[in-house]
Amino acid sequence: MRLFNTLTRSVQTFTPLDPAGKTVGMYCCGPTVHDFAHIGNFRTFVFADLVRRYLEYQGFSPVHVMNITDVEDKIIKRVHEAKTSLREFTGKFETAFLDDLTSLNCLQPHHTPRATEHVPQMVDLIGKLMSRGIAYQAPDKSVYFSIKNYQGCGCGYGQLVKLNFDEMRPDKRVASDEYEKESAADFALWKARVSEDGEVFWPSPWGEGRPGWHIECSAMSMNLLGPSFDLHLGGEDLIFPHHEDEIAQSEGATGQPFVKHWMHGAHLLVEGKKMSKSLGNYFTLRDLLAKGFSGREIRYLLLTAHYRESFNFTLDGLCGARVALSRIDECLGKLRQTAGNTSAAPEPTVLARIIESLDEDLNISGAWGVVFEWVRELNRALAAHELMPEQAAAALAAWVQMDTIFGIGAKADTEMPAELLVLLDDRNAARKAKDFKRADSIRDELKSQGWVIDDTPTGARLKKL
RNA sequence: GGCGGGGUAGCCAAGUGGUAAGGCACGGCUCUGCAAAAGCUGCAUCGUCGGUUCGAUUCCGACCCUCGCCUCCA
Numbered sequence: 001m002r003l004f005n006t007l008t009r010s011v012q013t014f015t016p017l018d019p020a021g022k023t024v025g026m027y028c029c030g031p032t033v034h035d036f037a038h039i040g041n042f043r044t045f046v047f048a049d050l051v052r053r054y055l056e057y058q059g060f061s062p063v064h065v066m067n068i069t070d071v072e073d074k075i076i077k078r079v080h081e082a083k084t085s086l087r088e089f090t091g092k093f094e095t096a097f098l099d100d101l102t103s104l105n106c107l108q109p110h111h112t113p114r115a116t117e118h119v120p121q122m123v124d125l126i127g128k129l130m131s132r133g134i135a136y137q138a139p140d141k142s143v144y145f146s147i148k149n150y151q152g153c154g155c156g157y158g159q160l161v162k163l164n165f166d167e168m169r170p171d172k173r174v175a176s177d178e179y180e181k182e183s184a185a186d187f188a189l190w191k192a193r194v195s196e197d198g199e200v201f202w203p204s205p206w207g208e209g210r211p212g213w214h215i216e217c218s219a220m221s222m223n224l225l226g227p228s229f230d231l232h233l234g235g236e237d238l239i240f241p242h243h244e245d246e247i248a249q250s251e252g253a254t255g256q257p258f259v260k261h262w263m264h265g266a267h268l269l270v271e272g273k274k275m276s277k278s279l280g281n282y283f284t285l286r287d288l289l290a291k292g293f294s295g296r297e298i299r300y301l302l303l304t305a306h307y308r309e310s311f312n313f314t315l316d317g318l319c320g321a322r323v324a325l326s327r328i329d330e331c332l333g334k335l336r337q338t339a340g341n342t343s344a345a346p347e348p349t350v351l352a353r354i355i356e357s358l359d360e361d362l363n364i365s366g367a368w369g370v371v372f373e374w375v376r377e378l379n380r381a382l383a384a385h386e387l388m389p390e391q392a393a394a395a396l397a398a399w400v401q402m403d404t405i406f407g408i409g410a411k412a413d414t415e416m417p418a419e420l421l422v423l424l425d426d427r428n429a430a431r432k433a434k435d436f437k438r439a440d441s442i443r444d445e446l447k448s449q450g451w452v453i454d455d456t457p458t459g460a461r462l463k464k465l
Numbered sequence: 466g467g468c469g470g471g472g473u474a475g476c477c478a479a480g481u482g483g484u485a486a487g488g489c490a491c492g493g494c495u496c497u498g499c500a501a502a503a504g505c506u507g508c509a510u511c512g513u514c515g516g517u518u519c520g521a522u523u524c525c526g527a528c529c530c531u532c533g534c535c536u537c538c539a
Contacts, residue, residue: 030539041539074537117512161469163468184536236533236534236539244536267533320488327503363480365477369478371487371490376504380505383505431498432467439498452502453501456496456503
């Protein structure tokens with residue numbers, strides 16, 4: 001399989017570090033648990049899930065790590081406002097986040113380390129950087145990473161993004177930076193305790209304080225996956241400074257290459273605009289579920305576009321996703337009827353075409369194109385009664401296989417309430433008696449209860465709207 | 466100002482040096498007591514202008530528009 005690597009800015013064949021070519025260390029920057037995660041966050045996590053599922057499909061054994069950032073400026077502020085404890089505050093959102101992943105049918109990562117539970121590892125890493133002269137403690141007692149000294153060691157800063165510090169337009173945030181760094185480009189490894197931190201602090205050789213943002217990912221990823229590992233994913237906004245700084249800290253401390261292959265998911269727009277609460281286009285996953293959309297519809301929509309292209313997420317698109325999925329569901333339902341108890345090996349052609357598409361940097365739009373062409377062919381054959389039970393079974397088996405990658409699943413069966421079945425029988429009787437007025441009124445009645453009658457040549461059935 | 470993405474039908478979105486997948490919407494048809502549902506089917510010359518080429522949407526150049534990053538950010 002070939003994947004785009006942000007380090008080389010090119011699509012290249014993916015080969016794991018594991019000499020056996022089997023195990024893949026995969027780290028995905030996880031959520032900061034200060035609120036419910038929004039749909040943009042989930043685009044990235046669904047993307048990571050696709051990467052993992054595809055690796056597994058291709059016979060690799062990924063070890064999927066996703067951190068939980070549970071200490072950070074915004075969290076501390078909110079903990080203070082809510083007059084609660086850090087753990088209580090973040091625990092709520094962490095649970096919600098993992099539930100949301102389940103709603104989207106994302107496989108749970110194998111490890112979800114919390115930053116607050118890896119402070120000793122971070123302190124250890126900072127200690128290494130101090131001893132190598134790459135980190136320093138400023139007069140404000142905070143510890144910073146010295147990019148100048150790092151570069152002096154022959155290390156490269158700016159591996160993921162071309163940087164020209166002279167040409168950079170100093171941002172207001174830099175200008176107003178109150179930290180006492182030696183250089184504006186340096187970043188905090190350890191933030192000295194201040195009164196606003198309340199009870200949120202840990203001991204360290206440099207005094208009480210809390211870790212900087214970037215250090216947690218270096219510490220936890222290397223702790224679980226070793227100093228060098230295969231894949232590191234995240235949203236495109238993390239390329240700089242977060243991932244650049246992770247590389248600097250990690251390679252500065254170990255002297256070894258940190259990550260072989262970096263992948264970044266593009267952001268999404270909502271209704272054509274950057275998501276913002278003031279525009280009213282800011283959706284958490286929960287907002288969308290509350291509007292009646294299902295996790296699989298949302299997952300499908302997020303998976304329709306290539307991960308490196310920005311994607312315009314719209315409620316209209318979500319309605320379209322529902323219709324598109326029902327096209328697949330209808331076809332699968334008919335296949336099941338035709339297949340009966342017959343079983344067969346998966347039909348290989350469609351799978352090969354899907355793999356061909358996904359192998360080239362996860363071209364999932366192309367893969368969906370294959371799926372829908374396949375559905376049309378099957379529908380044609382089904383309508384002409386030309387599909388043998390063995391063929392239907394082979395198609396179903398192929399779907400099961402491809403769905404281990406897509407993770408769309410089958411539509412949940414909804415039980416038909418007995419009283420509605422009675423109404424349906426009444427309607428059938430009315431139709432037989434040519435009492436169409438009564439038949440239609442029953443149809444309206446059922447519709448008002450959210451069920452639509454599907455008249456087929458073999459009889460009527462009910463479908464949930 | 467620096468760096469990096471994009472501009473393909475009403476909308477979303479693949480792709481290719483030889484006249485453009487797929488989904489939604491829309492039209493037609495089949496089915497139906499009528500509908501609905503479902504199915505089939507129709508529907509684009511690829512931002513603009515030049516260049517290279519037998520041939521470009523695809524390569525090169527210029528331009529226009531748009532989005533993102535430049536130390537909070539998926």
